[in-house]
Amino acid sequence: MKTLGSIGAAGVVGGSSFLSSCSKVQTTSGDKIRLLTSSGELVEVDKEQLKPADMPSLTENQKRGRKGLPGRSWVMVIDLSKCRNARECMKGCQNHHQLRPEQHHINVLQMQDAEHTAPYYMPKPCQHCDNPPCTKVCPVNATFKREDGIVLIDNERCIGCRFCIAACPYSARVFNWFEPRDAEKYEGVTYNIEANVPQKKGTISKCLFSADRLRDGKLPTCVSSCPNGVYWFGDRNENAVTNGTTKETTSFSKLIKENAAYTLMEELGTKPRVYYLPPKDRAFPFQGEIEDHHS
Amino acid sequence: MIKKINLIFVAILFIAQQGMGQEWLVPEDQKTLKNPTEYNLSNVKKGKDLYLTNCKSCHGDAGKNNGLPLVPPPPDVTSDIMQANTEGELFYKITNGRGGMPQFGSTISEDDRWRLVNYIRNYNPANEPVLVEAPPQKAKLLASVNETEKKVEVFAEVEGNDGKFLVLANASVSISAKKAFGNLPIGEVLTNAEGRAEYAIPKDLIGDEQGLVNVVVSLGEGFVTDPVILDAAKVGQPKQVPKLIKKEVLWSTNENVQTWLLLSYLGAVGGAWLAIAYVVFQIFKIWRVGKQQE
Numbered sequence: 001m002k003t004l005g006s007i008g009a010a011g012v013v014g015g016s017s018f019l020s021s022c023s024k025v026q027t028t029s030g031d032k033i034r035l036l037t038s039s040g041e042l043v044e045v046d047k048e049q050l051k052p053a054d055m056p057s058l059t060e061n062q063k064r065g066r067k068g069l070p071g072r073s074w075v076m077v078i079d080l081s082k083c084r085n086a087r088e089c090m091k092g093c094q095n096h097h098q099l100r101p102e103q104h105h106i107n108v109l110q111m112q113d114a115e116h117t118a119p120y121y122m123p124k125p126c127q128h129c130d131n132p133p134c135t136k137v138c139p140v141n142a143t144f145k146r147e148d149g150i151v152l153i154d155n156e157r158c159i160g161c162r163f164c165i166a167a168c169p170y171s172a173r174v175f176n177w178f179e180p181r182d183a184e185k186y187e188g189v190t191y192n193i194e195a196n197v198p199q200k201k202g203t204i205s206k207c208l209f210s211a212d213r214l215r216d217g218k219l220p221t222c223v224s225s226c227p228n229g230v231y232w233f234g235d236r237n238e239n240a241v242t243n244g245t246t247k248e249t250t251s252f253s254k255l256i257k258e259n260a261a262y263t264l265m266e267e268l269g270t271k272p273r274v275y276y277l278p279p280k281d282r283a284f285p286f287q288g289e290i291e292d293h294h295s
Numbered sequence: 296m297i298k299k300i301n302l303i304f305v306a307i308l309f310i311a312q313q314g315m316g317q318e319w320l321v322p323e324d325q326k327t328l329k330n331p332t333e334y335n336l337s338n339v340k341k342g343k344d345l346y347l348t349n350c351k352s353c354h355g356d357a358g359k360n361n362g363l364p365l366v367p368p369p370p371d372v373t374s375d376i377m378q379a380n381t382e383g384e385l386f387y388k389i390t391n392g393r394g395g396m397p398q399f400g401s402t403i404s405e406d407d408r409w410r411l412v413n414y415i416r417n418y419n420p421a422n423e424p425v426l427v428e429a430p431p432q433k434a435k436l437l438a439s440v441n442e443t444e445k446k447v448e449v450f451a452e453v454e455g456n457d458g459k460f461l462v463l464a465n466a467s468v469s470i471s472a473k474k475a476f477g478n479l480p481i482g483e484v485l486t487n488a489e490g491r492a493e494y495a496i497p498k499d500l501i502g503d504e505q506g507l508v509n510v511v512v513s514l515g516e517g518f519v520t521d522p523v524i525l526d527a528a529k530v531g532q533p534k535q536v537p538k539l540i541k542k543e544v545l546w547s548t549n550e551n552v553q554t555w556l557l558l559s560y561l562g563a564v565g566g567a568w569l570a571i572a573y574v575v576f577q578i579f580k581i582w583r584v585g586k587q588q589e
Contacts, residue, residue: 071504071536072475084397130539147539219476227363228397229352235475237534238501242476246352249477283397 058190062154065193065211068146074209075149076125076223077232077241077255079277083108083121084228084284092225096210098199100181103174105207106222110288119290120279123230125222126151126172126207127264127272134164134173143204149236149273150209154193158203165204169268173206209233219244228283236273321387328383332409334416339426342414345407346372349399357418365395373418385412434518435460436468440510440528447525449484449492449512462490466514470494472502472531473509473524502531 031047056064085108093105106125112118128151135143135151142157143164153164165173180186180199189198194211210220218224223231223244234241234252242249255261256275263272332338346357355361357372370376380388389408392398399408417426433454440447447470451463466486471478481500484492502508508531513522 071534073536073539145540149539217475233476237536238474238503240472240474240477240479240501242474247477249471249474249479251479281401283399283402284392285398 056190058156061190062156062193065152065154066144066146068148068150068211069214070147071237072148072214073236074128074214075234075236075241075252075273075275076128076209076220077252077261077275077277078123079230079232079259080120080122080279081277081282082228082230082284083123083279085110085121085288086227088225088227089123089222089231092221093207094181096197096221097195097205097208098181098186098197099174099205100178103176103205105172105174105205110286110290112290118279118282119286119288120282121286121288122276122279123222124170124172124264125209125274127170127270127274128207128209130271130273131269133167133169133268133270137163137167139163143206150211151206152193152208152211153196153204153206155196155200155203155205156191156193158200160202160204162204169265169270170272173204176201176203176205319388319393321384325387326381326383328386330382330386330409330412332406332413334413334422334425336425338410338413339417341407342410342412342417343426345403345411346414349403350411353395367394369396372415377415378419382412382416385415429517431517431519434463434466434514434520436512436514436520436523438510438512438523438525440525440530442529445496445498445530447494447496447510447512449486449494451486451490451492451514453518462488463518464488464490466518468492468494469513469515470496471511471513472500473511478511496530498532500531501534502529504534504536505529506531506533 032044033047033050034042034044037043087108089106090104090108093099094101094103097105099105106123109122109124111120111122128149130145130149132145132151135145138144139161140157140159142155142159143151143153145151160175162175165171165175176199179201183198183201186198191198191200192212194208194215196205196208199205210218210222213220219233219242220231223233226244229243229245231244232241232250232252232255233244234249236252239252240249241252241255256277259277261275261277263275266272346354353363353365353369354372355363355369360371360374362369362371377385386408388396389403389411390398390400392400403411414426416422417424435452435454437450438447449468451466451468452460453463453466455461464486465488467483468486469480469483471480473479481497482494484494486492496508496510500508507527507529510525510528510530511522512525514520
């Protein structure tokens with residue numbers, strides 16, 4: 001039995017060294033290879049200089065995904081007066097996070113606050129609360145708050161108990177009841193905790209402020225795909241937010257002060273990170289149908 | 296039979312309405328409205344500023360036909376489609392919007408909407424253009440940061456007709472700070488007769504954790520130059536990074552648990568076991584006493 005074990009160990013060691021040798025490209029100087037860069041240019045590179053791309057492993061990914069980007073404190077400001085229900089944010093989000101048509105990380109809702117008030121459109125992502133009720137009920141520490149303000153979920157840890165769905169007052173979380181969208185396409189892809197991709201059947205998913213894009217210095221998908229300038233996104237610590245459509249940068253504190261911004265269900269003490277500017281002086285008329293629930 | 300005819304009639308009406316939907320009809324009384332603002336340089340210039348902030352994102356730059364590919368396509372300012380409108384029609388369309396075009400009635404004042412009409416009219420072949428855009432000039436921009444006095448010092452030159460660089464006076468230089476996703480404008484200065492300008496950086500500007508700011512200096516439009524980026528200038532306030540996660544707040548797991556909670560939980564469990572043990576011990580005691588008495 002013991003000898004069998006040592007043979008097995010030797011096999012593993014040999015196998016791994018064989019594998020690592022595979023990842024190195026054979027070096028024969030002078031050989032050129034044609035490659036397409038991410039910007040769409042065809043370039044010729046010496047084969048000697050080729051190295052396998054730096055892909056973080058699952059454990060590394062999970063580790064850095066728990067820490068967040070140092071010194072940052074992400075906030076979103078949603079200007080309700082600009083939204084005309086183009087739903088481009090939802091489309092972009094569902095493509096990015098591999099969501100089925102009925103699943104939403106961000107959803108544009110039709111709202112009417114009281115009987116005689118004007119209805120308006122309200123995009124609703126996860127509020128990334130600073131006092132999140134959802135993370136506290138997770139029995140396996142699968143959902144957590146990062147130091148940069150983002151509330152994330154690790155689908156590799158999630159057991160699908162759905163306590164967090166019950167705890168969230170904003171209904172921001174979705175459950176993968178079925179095989180996720182494009183499941184075959186993403187088969188074998190290393191799980192990215194900062195994008196929740198590939199999605200896993202029987203686990204929770206939620207808006208993550210496109211944490212993978214933030215790491216690359218890009219705005220979240222919903223923010224940059226909006227055609228109407230609804231979203232502002234930025235770092236609260238440096239007091240600046242950038243509009244995803246116009247790319248204009250402005251002072252965060254000034255923006256929310258001058259426009260009387262508010263947060264959703266403030267009375268719950270969840271301290272949301274998503275601020276709303278009231279739907280005043282609307283750029284587009286409301287075209288939806290709202291049922292009268294107030295009479 | 297009558298039902299069928301009715302249906303066809305309704306269908307025709309519907310199609311006709313759809314067809315009319317393509318054309319943007321403006322009420323007759325609105326068409327002939329007169330522009331109350333004068334067609335002059337200041338009004339057209341103001342109109343241009345308004346155009347750049349409100350319209351450019353869809354309609355693109357004037358004359359470049361680089362509007363967004365939307366349906367229906369937003370026409371270029373210089374296009375015949377745009378210029379075929381009367382001033383009243385332009386005003387009505389800007390005010391009320393349709394489909395993808397916002398209604399600016401609520402966000403831009405009436406006078407300013409007329410100024411926008413003036414700006415559009417600047418490109419009408421029937422009008423004498425008042426705002427003539429000169430081809431952009433080649434310029435040189437030098438800038439440095441005075442860290443002790445917290446000032447940005449700028450020197451600008453422009454290429455003259457003979458290819459020599461001359462001092463650029465009275466040009467607007469914009470100064471901004473690099474942030475996570477864009478440049479935050481912090482101020483503008485005009486160069487003096489020597490082509491120099493100084494800008495005092497506001498005291499409340501936030502930098503990174505050490506107070507370092509990446510200052511971007513650029514010339515206004517009409518000049519071709521690379522913006523000068525002054526990396527890591529120590530002119531800002533250090534960025535405050537408040538600790539967000541307090542251990543006590545998020546305690547769902549062992550590593551984040553609060554001491555009082557852990558102690559009371561362990562105490563309760565221990566107490567329960569002690570109680571059970573006590574009962575068992577008593578039972579054992581009774582059993583022993585019973586045995587002794589036998």
